[in-house]
Amino acid sequence: MDVKVLEALLKEVKAGDLSVAEALERLRTLPFEDLGFARVDHHRQLRQGFPEVVFAAGKSLEQIKAILTALQPRTDPILVTRLEAAQAQALRPDFPEALYHPDSRVLTLARGEIADRGRGLIVVLSAGTSDIPVAEEALLTARMMGNRVEPLYDVGVAGLHRLLAYQEIMRQATVFVVVAGMEGALPSVVGGLVDKPVIAVPTSIGYGASFGGLAPLLGMLNSCAAGVAVVNIDNGFGAGYLAALINRRE
Numbered sequence: 001m002d003v004k005v006l007e008a009l010l011k012e013v014k015a016g017d018l019s020v021a022e023a024l025e026r027l028r029t030l031p032f033e034d035l036g037f038a039r040v041d042h043h044r045q046l047r048q049g050f051p052e053v054v055f056a057a058g059k060s061l062e063q064i065k066a067i068l069t070a071l072q073p074r075t076d077p078i079l080v081t082r083l084e085a086a087q088a089q090a091l092r093p094d095f096p097e098a099l100y101h102p103d104s105r106v107l108t109l110a111r112g113e114i115a116d117r118g119r120g121l122i123v124v125l126s127a128g129t130s131d132i133p134v135a136e137e138a139l140l141t142a143r144m145m146g147n148r149v150e151p152l153y154d155v156g157v158a159g160l161h162r163l164l165a166y167q168e169i170m171r172q173a174t175v176f177v178v179v180a181g182m183e184g185a186l187p188s189v190v191g192g193l194v195d196k197p198v199i200a201v202p203t204s205i206g207y208g209a210s211f212g213g214l215a216p217l218l219g220m221l222n223s224c225a226a227g228v229a230v231v232n233i234d235n236g237f238g239a240g241y242l243a244a245l246i247n248r249r250e
Contacts, residue, residue: 057082077110104136117146120174127156127180134236141240181205184216191225
């Protein structure tokens with residue numbers, strides 16, 4: 001439940017337009033709603049400032065649909081990650097206003113324009129084109145949380161002049177999300193150029209000795225640049241969420 005919705009509810013009770021019993025009925029599902037297979041956390045937006053995010057991987061279509069049905073009347077916006085295209089297509093009749101982003105496998109659902117809650121600009125960089133799906137997951141997460149986000153894709157160390165051409169944009173940022181596979185060098189380079197936090201995201205992109213993202217993960221954890229933090233392999237959502245928290249306007 002959104003803070004504004006709760007404030008409006010309390011004002012209705014105070015004005016006598018809504019009985020205490022009716023208000024209690026509306027609040028019945030706080031702090032969570034038990035669906036049997038899932039306990040949908042309607043209280044999270046009040047606690048943390050953003051609603052529960054649906055992680056679709058491993059869930060059946062029926063489970064995803066039931067969770068979205070429970071969330072939609074009380075939650076805005078809604079973010080679903082790791083949703084397959086076939087599942088998104090099957091959900092369309094029930095949620096026609098939802099937008100599916102196939103590159104990142106993210107589904108977004110918002111009733112209107114998302115208010116700007118950021119104090120500055122988040123810049124999301126990808127080392128290569130193959131890293132874009134993870135970068136897009138970070139970008140969409142941060143945007144759904146009310147932030148201005150600028151993408152800079154395919155600016156890896158194999159052609160460092162591509163990154164240096166965008167230093168003006170980088171100077172405007174309050175936080176960076178840097179996504180890289182292979183040897184994972186790009187976050188260290190960015191960390192050595194800027195005076196803002198850098199969130200490094202290793203991806204599973206790379207040849208055999210990349211070990212499914214372990215090589216860039218270890219490289220980023222051992223970065224010699226100060227101000228670099230690292231999230232898990234392919235965790236664009238976690239990086240975008242953390243960037244939004246850092247950039248959040250009080």
